[in-house]
Amino acid sequence: MRSTEAxxxxxxxxxxxxxxxxxxxxxxxxxxLGVLWGVLAYGSQLSRGxxxxxxxxxxxxxxxxxxxVFFIGISHAGxxxxxxxxxxxxxxxxxxxxxxxxxxxxxxxxxxxNILLDLGRPDRALNVLSYGRxxxxxxxxxxxxxxxxxxxxLYLYLPLIPDIAILRDHSTRHHFLYATLALxxxxxxxxxxVLNRAIAVMAVLVIPVAxxxxxxxxxxxxxxxxxxxxSTIFGPYFVVxxxxxxxxxxxxxxxxxxxxxxxxxxxxxxxxxxxxxxxxTMSFLWFYxxxxxxxxxxxxxxxxxxxxxxxxxxxxxxxxxxSMAICNFAVPxxxxxxxxxxxxxxxxxxxxxxxVGMWLERFIIIVPTLSHPRLPLEPGSYLPSxxxxxxxxxxxxxxxxxxxxxxxxxxxxxIWEIREGREVSLREVEDRVRSYxxxxxxxxxxxxxxxR
Amino acid sequence: xxxxxxxxxxxxCTACGACVIAxxxxxxxxxxxxxxxxxxxxxxxxxxxxxxEHEEGSSAMPRPCLHCDDPPCTKVCPVYATYSxxxxxxxxxxxxxxxxxxxxxxxPYTVKSFNWFDYRQDxxxxxxxxxxxxxxxxxxxxxxxxxxxxxxxxxxxxxxEKRPFRAEEYLxxxxxxxxxxxxxxxxxxxxxxxxxxxxxxxRARALLPELGTKPKVVYLAxxxxxxxx
Numbered sequence: 001m002r003s004t005e006a007x008x009x010x011x012x013x014x015x016x017x018x019x020x021x022x023x024x025x026x027x028x029x030x031x032x033l034g035v036l037w038g039v040l041a042y043g044s045q046l047s048r049g050x051x052x053x054x055x056x057x058x059x060x061x062x063x064x065x066x067x068x069v070f071f072i073g074i075s076h077a078g079x080x081x082x083x084x085x086x087x088x089x090x091x092x093x094x095x096x097x098x099x100x101x102x103x104x105x106x107x108x109x110x111x112x113x114n115i116l117l118d119l120g121r122p123d124r125a126l127n128v129l130s131y132g133r134x135x136x137x138x139x140x141x142x143x144x145x146x147x148x149x150x151x152x153x154l155y156l157y158l159p160l161i162p163d164i165a166i167l168r169d170h171s172t173r174h175h176f177l178y179a180t181l182a183l184x185x186x187x188x189x190x191x192x193x194v195l196n197r198a199i200a201v202m203a204v205l206v207i208p209v210a211x212x213x214x215x216x217x218x219x220x221x222x223x224x225x226x227x228x229x230x231s232t233i234f235g236p237y238f239v240v241x242x243x244x245x246x247x248x249x250x251x252x253x254x255x256x257x258x259x260x261x262x263x264x265x266x267x268x269x270x271x272x273x274x275x276x277x278x279x280x281t282m283s284f285l286w287f288y289x290x291x292x293x294x295x296x297x298x299x300x301x302x303x304x305x306x307x308x309x310x311x312x313x314x315x316x317x318x319x320x321x322x323s324m325a326i327c328n329f330a331v332p333x334x335x336x337x338x339x340x341x342x343x344x345x346x347x348x349x350x351x352x353x354x355x356v357g358m359w360l361e362r363f364i365i366i367v368p369t370l371s372h373p374r375l376p377l378e379p380g381s382y383l384p385s386x387x388x389x390x391x392x393x394x395x396x397x398x399x400x401x402x403x404x405x406x407x408x409x410x411x412x413x414x415i416w417e418i419r420e421g422r423e424v425s426l427r428e429v430e431d432r433v434r435s436y437x438x439x440x441x442x443x444x445x446x447x448x449x450x451x452r
Numbered sequence: 453x454x455x456x457x458x459x460x461x462x463x464x465c466t467a468c469g470a471c472v473i474a475x476x477x478x479x480x481x482x483x484x485x486x487x488x489x490x491x492x493x494x495x496x497x498x499x500x501x502x503x504x505e506h507e508e509g510s511s512a513m514p515r516p517c518l519h520c521d522d523p524p525c526t527k528v529c530p531v532y533a534t535y536s537x538x539x540x541x542x543x544x545x546x547x548x549x550x551x552x553x554x555x556x557x558x559x560p561y562t563v564k565s566f567n568w569f570d571y572r573q574d575x576x577x578x579x580x581x582x583x584x585x586x587x588x589x590x591x592x593x594x595x596x597x598x599x600x601x602x603x604x605x606x607x608x609x610x611x612x613e614k615r616p617f618r619a620e621e622y623l624x625x626x627x628x629x630x631x632x633x634x635x636x637x638x639x640x641x642x643x644x645x646x647x648x649x650x651x652x653x654x655r656a657r658a659l660l661p662e663l664g665t666k667p668k669v670v671y672l673a674x675x676x677x678x679x680x681x
Contacts, residue, residue: 020613033552048569048590049567049568049569049570049590049591050551050566050568050590050591051488051491051493051569051590055568056491056492056493056568057492057493057556057562057565058492058556059492060556060557060665061553061557062555082621115552118550118552119550119551119591119592120549120550120551120552120553120567120590120591120592121549121550121589121591121592122550122565124531124548124549124550124551125550127531127533127550128530128531128550131531131532131533131548131590132530132531132534133529133530133531135528136527136528136530136554137525137527137528138530138552138554139530142530152541181455220554223527223557223558224528224557224558225524225560225663225665226557226558226560297526306652318568344607370557373560373562374560374562374660375501375515375561375562375659375660376501376502376503377501377502377562380492381492386501417648
């Protein structure tokens with residue numbers, strides 16, 4: 001173990017890996033109980049059948065599919081935001097990207113897992129490979145999500161390599177793990193050049209894949225003929241909602257880690273402000289899509305569409321619908337729009353509200369359509385059972401738990417990128433900004449050969 | 453090749469429900485019991501659903517699977533567990549279905565049912581089941597097959613007797629049972645068959661024709677009986 005002096009003040013980023021406090025064990029214990037509840041719930045569903053849930057005919061999709069869409073949506077926090085910020089060379093991204101990328105990878109597993117939870121015959125899940133039918137949007141999902149998972153894993157791992165090398169050199173624990181994963185990183189000029197190139201390529205690659213993921217998730221619904229689902233804007237509508245909820249989830253975790261690992265020096269109010277503005281923008285965009293979606297249905301007044309429409313606006317699902325509208329629009333508008341409320345606490349509350357609201361949005365898209373079939377049948381009802389609640393708590397707990405474990409093995413803030421920001425970018429940015437400005441004696445213009 | 457289809461005359465239908473019961477007995481459809489039924493777990497391949505409103509009140513109409521020519525359900529199945537046979541019957545492979553219920557969500561006529569639990573019965577009810585129709589395990593989707601096993605049996609009998617198979621030999625249980633003879637069944641590919649002729653009647657109506665699913669089960673609308681005063 002070499003001395004950690006080279007790291008300077010950034011050595012505090014290794015502290016969560018070196019020492020573990022009581023708070024960690026208590027939180028992990030609580031989350032473990034949540035996971036246990038989920039495991040027990042799934043055990044009973046597996047042994048007795050999906051009948052232990054509140055699902056029925058005609059509401060044959062409920063919490064599991066809602067969670068699937070919600071978690072896959074959250075996954076856009078990461079890779080997409082990190083990739084866009086990296087490509088835009090937004091310097092304030094540096095302490096944020098790692099956290100975002102981890103969310104993506106973990107949540108993709110949980111989201112895809114929810115489809116397995118929803119299957120009547122999970123033992124036959126591999127039939128999708130042996131008898132796969134590419135006409136089915138579910139196969140599009142499987143393809144897109146596996147591509148996204150692979151790309152995000154790679155995109156998480158690449159910028160992690162120099163940090164793993166730091167851990168290999170400085171940490172007393174997990175030496176074999178770090179030595180293997182560091183791939184012989186020595187920080188030579190060539191290595192840095194190759195790594196930066198690889199990260200840049202992945203950042204470009206990951207954006208279309210991420211957009212395709214939530215587009216095809218929406219296609220599961222919009223490719224059917226059902227009222228309220230069969231809509232052309234569902235692809236972009238879902239993508240916008242995904243990025244919206246993703247940013248909110250990212251902010252929540254930033255606040256938690258900032259408090260738990262004392263990262264106030266790295267995650268400053270300005271980071272929350274910038275993400276808050278992004279969240280506010282997405283809130284407007286979400287409102288615009290929602291408005292366009294419902295005004296079209298309302299103006300057209302197709303009877304079957306209207307049954308679903310009124311169920312949401314004034315009927316059985318009005319409580320959920322209006323809560324969604326408040327959580328996704330009114331709350332962020334107030335807390336993020338009025339400067340006095342735009343504190344870290346205010347931004348946190350807005351983010352929690354958006355996460356709740358976006359979950360409700362997924363629910364409100366799935367259930368009311370199913371409970372109002374086209375034929376003149378009695379409207380269906382849906383009340384999730386304790387099994388579904390258990391699995392939902394289990395999923396959220398598992399997400400938190402895995403995230404905590406990650407932060408105990410790898411630094412949650414990219415050490416080398418912070419250092420790079422301090423040592424290289426500070427100068428580069430000055431040069432860059434200078435290049436934006438009009439040249440002092442017209443030398444830029446002359447150099448580029450543009451006629452006067 | 454044959455194209456099997458059905459015509460249900462709502463003028464003759466008395467909504468007695470005999471077709472529903474015949475279908476249940478023929479296809480080993482489980483009786484789930486009152487509690488399960490109240491939870492929305494009833495399985496009916498043939499069902500009575502509320503029909504059009506008229507002056508005597510509203511009436512029920514029998515609704516089997518409509519066996520669309522362009523079925524929204526088969527398109528979305530990820531594993532080819534539901535598909536159209538060459539003769540146009542929308543079939544379900546119980547042994548392959550993974551239970552994702554996408555086909556249930558996609559069917560605009562809500563005809564598909566799910567085995568929420570293992571409803572296979574032992575004892576007397578189990579012993580009384582039809583050996584020609586396989587029972588379904590928990591976790592798979594099931595649906596009306598136009599009593600496809602009856603078609604196979606009729607074909608086998610014709611082959612054994614070394615004579616050509618005639619379309620009239622094949623009749624699903626609901627059509628056979630209907631006491632008011634409201635359900636007609638036959639080969640739509642033969643323009644002179646009774647179902648083909650009835651389909652051309654001005655009273656013939658498809659359910660939700662605007663969806664373009666082209667159902668092979670159509671209804672003959674109730675005739676106007678009340679003079680305009």
